[in-house]
Amino acid sequence: MKIQQILLNDRPKGMPSSDTFKTVSAELPAPVEGEVLVKPVYFSVDPYLRGRMQDEKSYIPPFKIQEPIESGGVAAVVESKDTRFREGDLVMPSNGKNFFPWATACIFSGDHLRKIDSSIPPTYYLGVMGMPGLTAYFGLMDIGKPKAGETVVISGAAGAVGLVTGQIAKIQGCRVVGIAGGAEKVQMLTDEFNFDAAIDYKNNPDMTAAIGAACPNGVDIYYDNVGGEISDAVMYHLNPFARIPVCGQIALYNSTEIPMGPRVQPTLIKFSVLMQGFTIGNYAARYQEGIKQLGEWVKTGKIKFTETIVEGFDQLPTALLGLFSGKNSGKMIVKV
Structure with a gap:
């Protein structure tokens, strides 16, 4: 053949x-x-x-x-x-x-x-019921441990993982701010996927100020899909005991040199921040748990895709x- x-x-x-x-x-x-x-x-x-x-x-x-x-x-x-x-x-x-x-x-x-x-x-x-959905579910729920009333910021929010992460955070009663590229994606996040606010990184030259304006009460969970300068900007707004699930670093995947940025360790120490990288393979034994919960949310209309x-x-x-x-x-x- x-x-x-x-x-x-x-x-x-x-x-x-x-x-x-x-x-x-x-x-x-x-x-x-x-x-x-x-x-x-x-x-x-x-x-x-x-x-x-x-x-x-x-x-x-x-x-x-x-x-x-x-x-x-x-x-x-x-x-x-x-x-x-x-x-x-x-x-x-x-x-x-x-x-x-x-x-x-x-x-x-x-x-x-x-x-x-x-x-x-x-x-x-x-x-939504595959690798991206499971990544969103376990990264947010297991590492982020969201609580009602907290502020969750998601980079790469219009991507496959980011969209599901934001909707799960809303189900948990959080205020959700997405970061995406372009006015169309930003509007999609707020109009179609129930994000409370969204930031267009392509048209915001000062991301530190933009994040501060969108998160007046600081950031409790930063779900990091992107890395690079966007993540550097979020670090200035972390609240005490913030959690950072590190899912992806797409801003750096094509770098030909080791990128240098702000050293995050002082921030982690000063504010007792948890920052943990993970891959979905870490949760292989719990896939059925995630698939079952995501399926229920999809069937009841709580998660769209x-x-x-x-x-x-x-x-x-x-x-x-x-x-x-x-x-x-x-x-x-x-x-x-």
């Missing part, structure tokens, strides 16, 4: 470009006993994929040169040699250690697949690069 694959052509220095990727044809063998032939229907496109392009020690192995890039996704079963699956089933990798290669079809062990409920939009498993869906397998690199210039609102997904 002839398929198309998108490989990591070279390790980028700074922002990836079209030369970072290479599309090739390959021959796929027939599945053998215990294997399943699947065709991806949707691919998840996430900022952490940039980190896997670097040959560095991390919480997840780097991609290999001249091998397919891989990410989360939803696929349809085409042929099954595993009695647990049949043609037409929609499936996902069964845990956070397995991913679909960027290919128009692939062979997977049945032990590494799970069926999904076809009554729920499949893209929800990549967004939005997606940016790009069509075409060949658009995967373009969609990934678009994350770093803010092309997405909510979850970035490629429909094959």
Whole structure:
């Protein structure tokens, strides 16, 4: 069976470009006993994929040169040699250690697949009820520990994680301030997703003052998806015993030098601030807890979601690069 694959052509220095990727044809063998032939229907496109392009020690192995890039996704079963699956089933990798290669079809062990409920939009498993939703849930609830009446600030608030984080904070009775890029995204946060206030970092040259104006009572929880100068500005407004779940640092992912900024340790000491980095893999044993709670909130309308869906397998690199210039609102997904 002839398929198309998108490989990591070279390790980028700074922002990836079209030369970072290479599309090739390959021959796929027939599945053998215990294997399943699947065709991806949707691919998840996430900022952490940039980190896997670097040959560095991390919480997840780097991609290999001249091998397919891989990410989360939803696929349809085409042929099954595993009695647990049949043609037409929609499936996902069964845990956070397995991913679909960027290919128009692939062979997977049945032990590494799970069926999904076809009554729920499949893209929800990549967004609000998938890795971004779970990241928002555990980061805020487990590290942030929100209390009614507190002020929560979220950077990257119009992204897949930020949107869910803000709505969970509102459910907990918090005042929520989102930081996003562009007037359209800022308006979306307040008009559609119930944020109390939003700050457009692209049109606010003094972010320290803008955050102070939006948070007159200071900041109790800062959910950090971005890092860089935006996070530096938030540090000036932290309240005593503030909590900072550090989820992402997209502002720094393409840096070619070690960035220097304000030293945060004095602030952490002076105000007894908790700052903790995490990845969703830390909570693998509790995924079902998070999925159940997120599902209830979605069904009752307490959490809404939005997606940016790009069509075409060949658009995967373009969609990934678009994350770093803010092309997405909510979850970035490629429909094959």
